[in-house]
Amino acid sequence: xxxxxxxxxxxxxxxxxxxxxxxxxxxxxxxxxxxxxxxxxxxxxxxxxxxxxxxxxxxxxxxxxxxxxxxxxxxxxxxxxxxxxxxxxxxxxxxxxxxxxxxxxxxxxxxxxxxxxxxxxxxxxxxxxxxxxxxxxxxxxxxxxxxxxxxxxxxxxxxxxxxxxxxxxxxxxxxxxxxxxxxxxxxxxxxxxxxxxxxxxxxxxxxxxxxxxxxxxxxxxxxxxxxxxxxxxxxxxxxxxxxxxxxxxxxxxxxxxxxxxxxxxxxxxxxxxxxxxx
Numbered sequence: 001x002x003x004x005x006x007x008x009x010x011x012x013x014x015x016x017x018x019x020x021x022x023x024x025x026x027x028x029x030x031x032x033x034x035x036x037x038x039x040x041x042x043x044x045x046x047x048x049x050x051x052x053x054x055x056x057x058x059x060x061x062x063x064x065x066x067x068x069x070x071x072x073x074x075x076x077x078x079x080x081x082x083x084x085x086x087x088x089x090x091x092x093x094x095x096x097x098x099x100x101x102x103x104x105x106x107x108x109x110x111x112x113x114x115x116x117x118x119x120x121x122x123x124x125x126x127x128x129x130x131x132x133x134x135x136x137x138x139x140x141x142x143x144x145x146x147x148x149x150x151x152x153x154x155x156x157x158x159x160x161x162x163x164x165x166x167x168x169x170x171x172x173x174x175x176x177x178x179x180x181x182x183x184x185x186x187x188x189x190x191x192x193x194x195x196x197x198x199x200x201x202x203x204x205x206x207x208x209x210x211x212x213x214x215x216x217x218x219x220x221x222x223x224x225x226x227x228x229x230x231x232x233x234x235x236x237x238x239x240x241x242x243x244x245x246x247x248x249x250x251x252x253x254x255x256x257x258x259x260x261x262x263x264x265x266x267x268x269x270x271x272x273x274x275x276x277x278x
Contacts, residue, residue, distance in 0.1 A: 031224055038095065048068070072107070076093060127185070132166035140158040156212070161209070
């Protein structure tokens with residue numbers, strides 16, 4: 001039965017999310033139930049695209065990504081795919097109006113990682129938009145469920161939140177990106193001369209993104225607000241740890257938030273949400 005196949009594909013997207021990201025999984029689980037499967041569908045799609053360019057080092061990444069892009073477009077055009085992740089994603093795209101205006105920039109940004117190891121300011125902005133901001137907009141499409149006025153009103157803060165998350169990931173992963181993939185995303189930054197002044201400039205940019213993003217989080221529909229706020233709290237805590245670490249430490253190890261700390265953040269955020277203290 002088609003309904004069984006669709007359910008299996010949704011479960012595959014959920015599994016991908018839970019295995020790859022405990023922090024995002026934690027946030028998604030506190031969404032109202034109707035939102036969970038669509039957000040899993042989006043995460044599974046972006047995760048697999050990223051996996052092609054970051055992980056399959058002994059395979060023909062260019063060919064794999066070309067096929068993934070073609071399969072994505074085929075799934076969107078025909079409303080069916082035998083790739084369970086693409087099947088789950090195309091359902092979400094059709095249901096919530098996620099169009100090529102968001103999908104193409106995302107795929108273009110992922111494809112940049114196949115060739116680029118240094119990013120000038122223009123490429124950096126293009127990459128941030130496609131790899132992170134549009135993902136926030138995809139999720140926003142789900143959260144507002146067809147309300148175009150709400151989408152336009154919350155669009156800019158959603159982009160800022162995606163941007164902040166991505167830039168924190170760049171800082172957190174700066175060592176592995178440089179040593180394993182030869183990449184430095186921040187324009188004009190020399191990894192070998194990465195110091196506290198350079199780090200502080202990047203952090204100021206992230207802080208501005210977070211401040212703008214928060215204005216949108218508190219205006220989200222109640223069905224989504226707590227889950228997005230929880231992801232925001234987790235990333236602000238990670239950001240705080242990075243800010244409190246000297247530049248040398250950031251380039252030598254991956255800063256992370258311990259699992260027991262994540263549980264505490266969940267509990268404390270739930271209290272703030274319960275008493276309308278966001």
